[in-house]
Amino acid sequence: MRLIDLTVPVADGMAGYPGDPPVSVRQIHDLPVEGWRLSEIRLGSHAGTHVNAPWHMAEDGARLEELALTHFVGRALVRQPVTRMPGGQKGVTRDASPDSGCGTIPAGVGLIYADAPLDGDELPLVLAARPPFVAQAVELPMDEAVERELCRAGIVSFENLANTSKLPRDQIFLFIGLPLALCGDGAPVRAVAMLDFA
Numbered sequence: 586m587r588l589i590d591l592t593v594p595v596a597d598g599m600a601g602y603p604g605d606p607p608v609s610v611r612q613i614h615d616l617p618v619e620g621w622r623l624s625e626i627r628l629g630s631h632a633g634t635h636v637n638a639p640w641h642m643a644e645d646g647a648r649l650e651e652l653a654l655t656h657f658v659g660r661a662l663v664r665q666p667v668t669r670m671p672g673g674q675k676g677v678t679r680d681a682s683p684d685s686g687c688g689t690i691p692a693g694v695g696l697i698y699a700d701a702p703l704d705g706d707e708l709p710l711v712l713a714a715r716p717p718f719v720a721q722a723v724e725l726p727m728d729e730a731v732e733r734e735l736c737r738a739g740i741v742s743f744e745n746l747a748n749t750s751k752l753p754r755d756q757i758f759l760f761i762g763l764p765l766a767l768c769g770d771g772a773p774v775r776a777v778a779m780l781d782f783a
Contacts, residue, residue, distance in 0.1 A: 587780040587781055591752075591777055595628065596608070606632075630770055630772055631744070633773050634744070634745045634746060634762075634775075636741060637735075637770070641736055641770040642732060657762045658760070658763070665754070666701050666702075666704065693716075694757060697720045700722075704728065722746050759779040759780075762776040
């Protein structure tokens, strides 16, 4: 079994979405004084690598605590979005076999956008396929309108995945993005990809 850590480390002063609370990590107890170390952590529910519950942008969407853990763990692949061909027709740039990440979206498989963002051209395909989750690399900020449509469709989304260049293409793997046990709109996660699992 091989694990790829997809999590952006939480660090004091780390960058966040404009208007979100700043991330603060500071040590308040120290080993020589108190006999242990303890840190205070302050951050928004969408800091770093995080999951968006549908309630984040949908009035009647499911809250984080209402979602089964199965929404955060499952088979996944790196999705290669359809591309626009000359003349405006849609096409794919390589083989469109089920595990290639191109063409038809396999049923029950989460989608990770590591090479190109999920955009308005690709969104109808994703909404029709209703994958268990959608995730996007930290280098590809999720478009707000796309994120809102995912929430309205009840599709859980993960943002700010690190190390996505290490993920295999043309291969299904196990994705795990378990959130902190918070209530509400979302939470930071420890995201990993598990390769070569039985």
